[in-house]
Amino acid sequence: MLSMIGLVGGLGLLIFLTMRGMNLLVAAPLCAVFLAVLSGIPLFPQLVAEGEANLVGNYMAGFSGFVASWFLMFLLGSIFGKVMEDTGAADSVSKWVVERLGMKQAVLAVVAACAILTYGGVSLFVVAFSVYPLALSLFKQADLPRRFIPGALGFGSVTFTMTSAGSPEIQNWIPIKYLNTSPYAGWEVSLIVAVFMIVFGFWWLQRMIKKAVANGERFVSRAGDPVVVERELPNPVLGLIPLLVVLVISFIYHDSLKQSALIIALLGGIVATWALNRRHLKNVWESASNGTLGALIAIANTAAVVGFGSVAKVSDAFTSAVEAFTHIPGSPLIGAAIAISVIAGMTGSASGGQSIALPLIAPGYLDAGVNPEALHRVVAISSGALDSLPHNGYVVTTIRGICGESHKDAYAAVGALTVIVPVIGVIIAIVLFSLGVGI
Template identity: 40%
Template sequence: MSINELVSLIGILAALGLLMYLIMRGINIFVIAFISSAIVAITGGIPIYDAMKTDFVGGFVGFFQANYLIFLTGVLMGKMMEVTNGAKAIAKLIVKALGKEKALISIPLSCAILAYGGVSVFVCSFAVFPIALEVFREADLPRRFIPAALTFGCSTFAMVAPGAPQIHNAIPSSALGVTYMAGTSVGFISCGFMFLLGSVLLFRLVKKAQTDGEHFIAKDVDTFHEEAKLPNPFIALIPLLITIVLINAPLKDGKPLVQLETGVFIGAVLVWLLLNKYQQNKELLFHVGEGCKTAIVSISNTCAVVAFGSVVKSALAFQVVIDAMIDIPGPDLVGVAVGTTVIAGVCGSASGALGIAAPLLGPIYIAKGVAAEAISRTMSISSAALDSLPHNGYIVTVTNGLCNETHKDAYRPIFWVTVFTPLVGSVVCVILFTLFPTWP
């Protein structure tokens, strides 16, 4: 490694550290992305103007163009599930079915079902949080574990599972030319393992806290009230099931019969048609408008970290880092997993990492003879690990904004279920693909 490349590497690490620190301090993500990108450009041999005009803005706009409709339809689906109380009905069904003894795991399961059905992870968390508050109070579980329960169900095993109508399947699918069900057997086994491991860890962490004398303590902002009349949860599940079936229908000429955005949009329309009578404000255009605004804010935050990643990609040290990952000893998929999750850590975003890693690393490993299906599933699963570091926008929003908890109190359990658990799941994924490369 040359001196210039070493300086570039130090600049990337310093920019990433600053990114995490400033986000933890609540600084606007767009300001942070510009500052961090400037550091990478100065140390990485990129003219500042070119870094901002070409790399930063190019990465921002490119990700927006490629993925806005996916964000928009996911938010619209979630908005319809929210205003019709469909999401709450499904969550209530799961809580009731599992009972008080398993109340803790009912929250991640509720989020997971919604996420696997195509609902935006942000919307899942906001829809299930009021129920989580009630469940934790009744079961006397420490309140600071609510963020971990929500994020575990939304941003790990469910969003990266085969067939899920989420962007984490859409990006590698599009880049590598495979279906959303790519790596079906290994994918479901790995995601099932993540669910079991994360559940065990969550139960143990809560049990230890209770043994140490912790109880549920409500905050001043908490409100508890009886829910309005909820729809039949089984009817509420119908749009989610139809969405999953539509986007995973048999292929024709190598292309899906229904694109992801179309399938999720159809699901949102079905929610409105089936559950409309259960919500009070029936101003459809108002809800659609709110969904459009939410989608723009959500994707713009992700675009900012993708733009930072695009500047990093042009720095002198980036190719050195990529070469080091490709040359990692062992199965080729180890490099795929490590490369994807490291980029996710840099970006603070799973979808942002996939937007960079899939077109960059995918062709390299396909040329080495690795099956595209295995690459796609490995990338999806491994993207869900280091993306959940403290600076991740979703983690910050749920922990601080929604749950009114601090990182000091709530992040440790979040780390174990959203970083450590997917890391182990990625290892399981790589091992299974290596041992059983012919599994469907």
């Protein structure tokens, strides 16, 4: 009983502290201590025999293990995004989308710009930083409430693009290691689910904004608002080519190199961006250095909550929960979806949730004859649902750090679009796979 209180209470405390603005690198270890004390987990490795569970050992094993496995992907993804940003390639693509859709479709333009950049392999954090000034300008000109900008950015970045078949984002690549699949696993169902998310999510976003406007909400300018700096930008085609390079290289090498293909793909994207747009980049090494710092922040925030999850998974409550999840009557895909969603929610990270849950559930499901393609797609989509609870690193950074909003004002839209919409998408995917679609 105390272990369950520690598990649920630790997660609740982590969400509370995050919403109060505490840094994840501080909040996650504190909550891990709370969980460990109530679960009876020894605090230090010196207090147990070698190899036995303890707070410090398990937390740092989870933290360092995630960094060791995914640092190069985070690093190259961040540098690629930074080079795209500094050359103006990302802005060029975004502006091209805006010009084609027009000012009357301001919200759609923001969502589309995020989607194109994300599916092209640009880091989620970099996409938010890159598109935010344009989104702010569009919302200002359309006189729309700015508190919906985080929702628009999140909807375009972490829903139908992040977990779809073919996406170079790591949330679509982690299952490959455990299921021996490809990034295109279950693409037929993935396409149907993505279309649903686009249509339903955009309708819901528009409805929320229209309701707010009808209640008298308008755009309110603030001192220090960033502006879109007018500068010479590369041709949009030269901005799109590096995104295509990432997708093509990952497609060519995914069978032979699995998740390591993403390293080559992102490196190819960096080289292509620099080669095609180098006259717009003043200092390539400074850009790479800034990208490195961005990668360190992003992976540290994710690893911090993975560390919390690594402590959680040695608690009695966690073991009981996973046992219950993996033995839910009916389709094994339902159990997998629930397990991944809940663990991703606990860790506040889609990639962290997959890294913790898949080693535990994949062998048993595969031995039971579950189709690995279907399992891959259900795992990917479900990981992008409850991961977007308030303590998620991307959510915190986008709402507070980039957009300057509060969780109180902005999270309702973010939660609706990045939690509820993907949950419905998971349900649709499970139904379709159960009917034999794409298998």
